[in-house]
Each structure stands twice: as structure tokens, then as C-alpha cells.
Amino acid sequence: MKTKLALLALGTAMAATPALAELTFTALSYRTGPYAANGIPFADGYQDYFTLLNERDGGIGGEMINLVECETGYNTEKGVECYESTKGSGALVYQPLSTGITYQLIPKATADGIPVHSMGYGRTSAKNGEVFNWIFNYPANYWDGASVAIKYLLDENGGSLEGKKVALVYHNSAYGKEPIRTLQELGAKHGYELIELPVDAPGQEQKSQWLQIRRDQPDYVLMWGWGVMNQVAIQEAVNIRFPMENFIGIWWSGSENDVLPAGEGANGYKALTFHNVGSDYPVFDDIQQYVVDTGKAAGAGDQIGTALYNRGLYAAMLAAEAAKTAQEMHGTAAINAAQMRDGMENLSITEAKMTELGLPNFGPEFDVTCQNHGGNGYAAVAQWDAAAGSWSLITDYMQADLDVIDPLVAEDSAAYAAESGTTPGCM
Amino acid sequence: MIYREAGDFKTSYSKDGQTFPIRFDRVAYFTLLVVAFLVVPFVINSYWANAVLLPFLIYAIAALGLNILTGFAGQVSLGTGGFMAVGAYACYKLMTSFPDVSIAIHILLAGGITAIVGLLFGLPSLRIKGFYLAVATLAAQFFLVWLFNKVPWFYNYSASGQISSPERTVFGIAVTGPNTTPWAPYLFCLAFVVVLAWIARNLTRGAIGRKWMAIRDMDIAAEIIGVNPLMAKLSAFAVSSFFVGVAGALFFSVYLGAVEVGEAFGIQKSFLILFMIIIGGLGSIFGSFAGAAFMVLMPVLLKNVLVGGLGWPTDLAAHLEFMIVGGLIIVFLILEPHGLAALWRVTKEKLRLWPFPH
Numbered sequence: 001m002k003t004k005l006a007l008l009a010l011g012t013a014m015a016a017t018p019a020l021a022e023l024t025f026t027a028l029s030y031r032t033g034p035y036a037a038n039g040i041p042f043a044d045g046y047q048d049y050f051t052l053l054n055e056r057d058g059g060i061g062g063e064m065i066n067l068v069e070c071e072t073g074y075n076t077e078k079g080v081e082c083y084e085s086t087k088g089s090g091a092l093v094y095q096p097l098s099t100g101i102t103y104q105l106i107p108k109a110t111a112d113g114i115p116v117h118s119m120g121y122g123r124t125s126a127k128n129g130e131v132f133n134w135i136f137n138y139p140a141n142y143w144d145g146a147s148v149a150i151k152y153l154l155d156e157n158g159g160s161l162e163g164k165k166v167a168l169v170y171h172n173s174a175y176g177k178e179p180i181r182t183l184q185e186l187g188a189k190h191g192y193e194l195i196e197l198p199v200d201a202p203g204q205e206q207k208s209q210w211l212q213i214r215r216d217q218p219d220y221v222l223m224w225g226w227g228v229m230n231q232v233a234i235q236e237a238v239n240i241r242f243p244m245e246n247f248i249g250i251w252w253s254g255s256e257n258d259v260l261p262a263g264e265g266a267n268g269y270k271a272l273t274f275h276n277v278g279s280d281y282p283v284f285d286d287i288q289q290y291v292v293d294t295g296k297a298a299g300a301g302d303q304i305g306t307a308l309y310n311r312g313l314y315a316a317m318l319a320a321e322a323a324k325t326a327q328e329m330h331g332t333a334a335i336n337a338a339q340m341r342d343g344m345e346n347l348s349i350t351e352a353k354m355t356e357l358g359l360p361n362f363g364p365e366f367d368v369t370c371q372n373h374g375g376n377g378y379a380a381v382a383q384w385d386a387a388a389g390s391w392s393l394i395t396d397y398m399q400a401d402l403d404v405i406d407p408l409v410a411e412d413s414a415a416y417a418a419e420s421g422t423t424p425g426c427m
Numbered sequence: 428m429i430y431r432e433a434g435d436f437k438t439s440y441s442k443d444g445q446t447f448p449i450r451f452d453r454v455a456y457f458t459l460l461v462v463a464f465l466v467v468p469f470v471i472n473s474y475w476a477n478a479v480l481l482p483f484l485i486y487a488i489a490a491l492g493l494n495i496l497t498g499f500a501g502q503v504s505l506g507t508g509g510f511m512a513v514g515a516y517a518c519y520k521l522m523t524s525f526p527d528v529s530i531a532i533h534i535l536l537a538g539g540i541t542a543i544v545g546l547l548f549g550l551p552s553l554r555i556k557g558f559y560l561a562v563a564t565l566a567a568q569f570f571l572v573w574l575f576n577k578v579p580w581f582y583n584y585s586a587s588g589q590i591s592s593p594e595r596t597v598f599g600i601a602v603t604g605p606n607t608t609p610w611a612p613y614l615f616c617l618a619f620v621v622v623l624a625w626i627a628r629n630l631t632r633g634a635i636g637r638k639w640m641a642i643r644d645m646d647i648a649a650e651i652i653g654v655n656p657l658m659a660k661l662s663a664f665a666v667s668s669f670f671v672g673v674a675g676a677l678f679f680s681v682y683l684g685a686v687e688v689g690e691a692f693g694i695q696k697s698f699l700i701l702f703m704i705i706i707g708g709l710g711s712i713f714g715s716f717a718g719a720a721f722m723v724l725m726p727v728l729l730k731n732v733l734v735g736g737l738g739w740p741t742d743l744a745a746h747l748e749f750m751i752v753g754g755l756i757i758v759f760l761i762l763e764p765h766g767l768a769a770l771w772r773v774t775k776e777k778l779r780l781w782p783f784p785h
Contacts, residue, residue: 032742076686085731088474100690
């Protein structure tokens with residue numbers, strides 16, 4: 001009798017498995033380690049959006065979503081372990097959430113045929129989809145960010161940066177070094193002097209860099225920082241009384257965590273962003289109703305509406321839209337990774353679609369094509385209001401200077417193609 | 428019971444002095460080798476290869492290297508991460524400069540280059556020892572990481588400062604790059620591990636190893652009985668750095684494939700390998716393996732049990748991992764301050780005497 005029962009239970013379990021979640025998404029998140037403060041809101045936003053789709057719409061196209069989360073701690077080796085342990089589960093797309101892990105996964109995922117979406121980070125030249133068939137970094141990349149920051153400064157200065165000094169405070173790693181080349185090219189074009197100030201990981205030690213800023217008196221400071229480095233930099237800038245209006249961070253240096261520790265002093269600090277801020281969108285009402293009120297919110301549920309939560313939500317939304325596109329293209333709801341890739345390559349984000357999703361005016365419109373995996377390079381500038389405790393966009397979305405960036409992308413991706421023996425071309 | 432020695436007689440000095448004097452140990456060792464070479468390659472998948480076995484094998488080489496320096500020769504070093512970086516960057520420069528030469532030769536050459544660098548940073552050991560030497564090697568750690576970040580020549584002027592390993596083959600089979608089969612890099616690393624462990628074992632029980640241990644136990648007494656401290660210390664630094672360099676080269680080229688120096692070879696790597704040899708057992712070849720296994724496999728095992736098996740939230744599991752691994756380290760060191768190797772030795776002694784303990 002016991003064996004019979006066990007067999008019955010086993011049979012039920014085996015029969016029930018295929019009826020469970022079908023679309024597997026992975027989240028290589030980091031809720032621990034030195035970057036946890038920034039990793040948690042992103043992971044929460046990513047998870048909450050998929051929970052919302054499951055609860056409200058019954059998944060995507062009638063298929064439930066299975067979100068597999070794996071903790072990387074922003075550590076490359078753990079990231080590889082996570083990738084290897086989850087790739088067998090039918091993962092549709094990877095969000096490595098770290099430039100180091102992205103570099104690991106670019107060749108591995110290409111060989112395994114699983115798309116990677118490194119949204120606003122990773123290898124910038126992955127924008128060239130003919131070389132990086134499986135890698136996507138829309139809607140904007142670091143070189144777009146650098147260019148938009150300079151464009152904003154040009155607007156501020158009546159179209160000329162001649163004779164100005166711009167300092168770049170950057171995380172001394174692959175991530176922080178990415179914009180240097182672009183800023184140098186733009187410096188040659190617009191006549192500003194670039195001062196490069198590397199900060200070693202994790203970034204608490206910045207005294208000497210800010211002493212140098214005090215000595216050299218740059219007109220503007222740009223920052224490519226992440227985690228604790230941002231908070232320290234903003235505090236140091238406050239300490240040397242650097243005007244906050246002239247201090248612009250990349251989108252990873254523009255969260256609440258970065259500015260709150262400096263209190264009033266951080267008022268006026270600016271950061272780039274490729275999506276909107278705040279929680280004044282219809283989708284957040286749905287999240288409240290279907291996710292928070294039902295007790296299914298990720299983490300502590302206290303991050304909703306923060307800059308990085310919104311980014312995680314945006315990333316999940318783009319992944320879900322790509323999955324929908326793939327379902328329409330291939331006429332099947334149960335898509336696989338290769339079909340997901342096609343969906344990502346044919347993704348088209350329009351204002352009408354965003355409004356329909358409850359996110360009107362949340363991000364720029366863009367189309368992904370085989371040649372262009374990086375979107376159109378639109379970004380905006382947000383400013384921190386310390387009294388109100390909130391970010392607000394102070395510009396429209398501006399397009400990067402593609403005359404400068406496209407040749408750089410072509411050059412770097414050609415170097416990668418030569419190095420890895422890839423023949424560029426569409427799939 | 429196992430480890431019965433009745434009838435296991437030694438009739439010559441060479442038999443008495445062999446690495447595994449007990450027949451059971453010998454049989455177990457050769458069985459392990461046979462399984463590792465002839466069974467495991469056929470059964471592993473890419474998860475086992477890339478997430479479990481490769482890091483274990485590579486860290487075992489690094490732990491062997493540090494154990495030679497710290498465990499056998501008594502020279503405390505905190506520069507392991509930096510020396511691994513030397514191996515990795517040397518391997519990268521060689522791979523990209525001489526693409527036609529076999530990767531195996533590049534890895535050995537990278538070890539050789541690291542040996543020279545290690546020798547240079549070992550020079551202070553002639554004047555200082557203990558904590559002061561640890562600080563000197565710490566300087567090596569920071570200097571080397573800074574150097575590889577600062578000088579673009581080392582990373583071939585790439586925009587991001589990352590180095591990534593191109594595909595290289597051994598006997599026509601890819602061992603680096605993304606298109607490898609799981610068994611190829613595993614066997615490649617295993618071959619290095621077996622050969623290097625064999626070399627380490629034979630070095631440490633020969634004349635050189637005795638000199639190292641004499642220096643470790645009391646350097647003045649060693650000098651009086653005729654050990655040249657210059658030769659002993661510098662040879663320990665060179666041999667140790669060679670091992671660490673090979674580990675770094677394999678770590679970069681075969682295991683990860685792309686490396687960023689500050690993240691992959693930072694100070695925490697030096698500490699990790701130091702913990703491996705402390706937990707595994709200072710001055711023991713087996714201890715290097717045991718320590719590497721403990722530090723590499725335990726977190727993976729805990730993760731799979733807590734997240735995969737019990738379905739706990741990933742952050743809770745990650746924090747518990749820290750606590751459990753940390754707690755186990757403390758417990759091990761209280762129960763057996765000489766590490767897992769000593770624990771194993773005691774167990775073995777007891778088993779040999781069983782059922783008549785004394």
C-alpha cells in the first residue's frame with residue numbers, strides 16, 4: 001500500500017511538473033556583499049514585475065513565469081556558478097547585473113545560445129548586433145551616457161566647452177574605464193580638458209582624488225561609480241564644497257542610497273537616467289493591488305518607486321515585451337532561448353505600448369535591429385531635491401552624439417570579432 | 428576494519444620511505460587517480476566542470492604553492508592574489524603574442540615568470556620575517572594589482588582593461604574559450620594538478636624540503652648546521668610563486684576566460700588561499716587539497732542545499748552560508764588547530780590501532 005501511494009504521489013508530481021511555470025527567467029541578483037544596498041532594489045523591482053504579470057495576467061501569453069533567482073554577491077566566480085547552475089533550467093535571458101560577469105557570459109552565452117540583456121552596462125560595443133548576436137544592451141550604454149552628459153554641459157554653456165575642465169571620477173575597473181575613450185574623443189571635438197581620477201574598489205578611499213579636484217578646480221565632475229563609492233564621492237564633494245549642480249553621475253550613481261547619506265549637502269546633485277523616476281504611474285497601482293497587498297512583494301517591500309527599483313522593473317518590462325514579441329513571431333507561447341533572442345532583436349518600444357503597460361512617458365522609444373542591439377542612445381538628466389527627498393527629470397531625453405560613438409563601436413566590436421574569430425553577420 | 432596493517436611489511440628503505448607506506452592508502456590513491464582520469468571525464472556536465480571541479484583543482488594548485496612557502500618554509504605571504512595576477516597576465520600576453528605555441532607551454536612559462544617576480548619580492552625575507560614579511564608581501568599584492576590596472580600594455584590597450592582568453596587547443600581539442608566540452612578543461616587542469624602535486628611532494632620530502640623546514644623551525648639553528656638561508660628562502664619563494672603563477676594562469680585562461688585584476692586577484696584572494704592552507708593544514712600536501720575543497724565546495728554545497736533543496740530566499744541563504752562556513756572554520760580550528768590534514772592523520776592513527784586504542 002505504501003509503495004502504491006508513493007508511486008501515485010511520484011506519478012502526480014511528474015505529471016504536474018510540465019503544467020507548472022513554463023517561461024523561465026533568471027535574476028542574477030546580489031542582495032548581499034558590498035554592493036547589496038544597490039542590488040536589492042533592482043532585484044525587488046525585477047521580481048515584482050514578473051509577480052505582477054503572473055498574478056494579474058496569468059503570465060505572458062498564457063504561460064506562467066518562473067523566476068529563478070541566484071545570488072552572485074557581485075562576484076564574478078559566483079556569477080559563473082549561477083550561470084552554470086541555471087542555464088539548464090531553460091533560462092530565456094540573462095541579466096548579469098555586473099560588468100565583470102557580463103564579460104564572462106558574453107562568450108559562454110553566445111556558445112550556449114542564450115541571450116544576455118546587459119541593460120545600460122556591460123560591454124558597450126555589444127551594441128553591434130552583427131558581432132554580438134546574442135548580447136543586447138538597449139536602451140542606452142555607457143558611451144551614450146558619456147555623450148549625453150557632455151551634450152547637457154554643452155547646452156548649459158551655450159554650445160561650447162572650450163577651455164573648460166571636466167574631471168572623471170571612476171571606479172578603477174572595466175566598468176569605470178568604459179567612458180574614458182569616448183570622453184577623450186569628445187574632448188578633442190569640443191575642446192575641454194579631461195582629468196581622469198581612478199578610485200580603487202570598493203571606493204571608500206577617495207581623499208586624494210578630491211584633494212586633486214580641489215587643487216585643479218575642474219568646472220564639472222562626472223562620476224562612474226557604484227555602491228559605496230557613490231556615497232563617499234558625494235560626501236567628499238560636499239566636504240570640499242564642490243557645487244553639486246556641476247556634479248553629474250552616470251545612471252548607476254543616481255539612486256537614493258547615494259545621496260541620502262550626505263543629507264542636505266547633496267541637494268542639486270545630478271545623475272543620468274534612461275528611464276523616469278518616481279512611482280506616479282498606473283503600473284504601480286497594480287503592483288500595490290496584486291503584489292504588495294497580497295503579500296507577494298519581493299524582499300522587504302520597502303523599495304517601491306526608488307530609482308533602482310524602477311530600473312529593475314523597467315528591465316523586467318523589456319524582457320517581458322521581448323518575450324511577447326517572440327511569442328507573436330513564432331506563434332507559440334512556450335518560447336525557447338533562441339526564439340527569445342529573435343524577440344529581443346525585433347523589439348520595438350513605442351509610447352503607445354508603454355502607455356498600455358501603465359508606464360506612460362517612462363522611457364525613451366526605441367527599436368532593436370540586427371545591426372543595432374543598443375537602442376537609440378537616449379538619456380536624460382535627473383536632479384536630486386534633498387528637501388523633498390526625490391529625484392526629478394530636468395531635461396528631455398537627449399540622443400547621444402552617434403557621429404562619435406558609432407565609429408568607436410565599430411572599432412571595438414571589430415577588435416572583438418578578430419580576437420574571438422567571429423564572422424560578423426545577422427543570424 | 429580498514430587500515431589493518433597485518434602482513435603489510437616493508438623490506439627495504441625505499442619501501443619504508445614511500446609517500447603512501449600503507450597499502451590501503453596506496454590502493455586508495457591509485458583508485459582515485461583512475462576514477463579522476465578515466466571515469467569523471469565521461470560523467471561530468473558543464474556545471475560540475477565549471478562551477479565545482481575547475482575551481483577546486485585550480486585553488487588546490489594555488490594552495491599547494493602557498494603551502495610550500497608558508498607551511499614548509501615558514502615565510503608568511505599575503506601576496507598570493509598578486510602572484511596569481513602575474514601568472515594570469517603573463518599567460519595572456521604570451522597567448523596573444525605567440526598564438527601558435529601550445530597553451531600548456533604558455534602556462535608553464537607564466538609560472539616561470541611568476542617565479543622570477545616572486546623571487547624579487549622574496550628578497551626582503553632575508554632581512555625580515557613573520558608579520559613584517561607579511562606586510563612586505565602585502566605590498567606586492569597591492570603593487571601588482573595597481574600595475575596591471577595602470578599599464579595598458581598588460582591588457583593590450585583594450586578599452587575596458589579586461590583581459591579575455593582566446594580559444595586555444597591541446598591536441599586539437601579546445602581547452603580555453605567558450606566552445607569547450609566540459610571534460611577537456613577538466614582533464615587539462617587535472618594533469619597540471621597531479622604533476623605539480625607530485626613535484627611538491629617530492630620536493631618537500633627531499634633535501635630542499637628539509638632545508639625549508641629547518642628554516643621554518645629555527646632559522647639560526649638551520650644556518651649553524653649548514654643550511655644556506657639565502658638559497659632556502661629564495662628557492663621557496665621561487666617554487667611557491669611558480670605554483671601560484673600556474674594557478675593564476677589556469678584560473679584566467681581555462682576557468683574564467685575573462686578577468687579584471689582588481690576583482691579577481693584582489694586582497695580577498697590572498698586571504699582565501701591563506702585560509703585554505705590554515706584550515707587544510709600547514710605543511711601538508713593533502714592539507715592543500717582538503718583546504719581548497721573545504722573553501723570552494725562548502726559554499727556551493729550549502730547554496731545548493733539551502734536554495735535548491737529547501738527553497739530559501741537567496742539572500743538569507745547567502746548570509747547563512749557566511750555564518751555556517753565561518754562557524755565551521757572556528758570549530759575546525761578549535762578542535763584541530765593543525766587543520767583538516769591533522770584531523771585526518773589522527774583518524775587514520777585511530778583506525779590503524781582499532782579495535783585496541785591506547
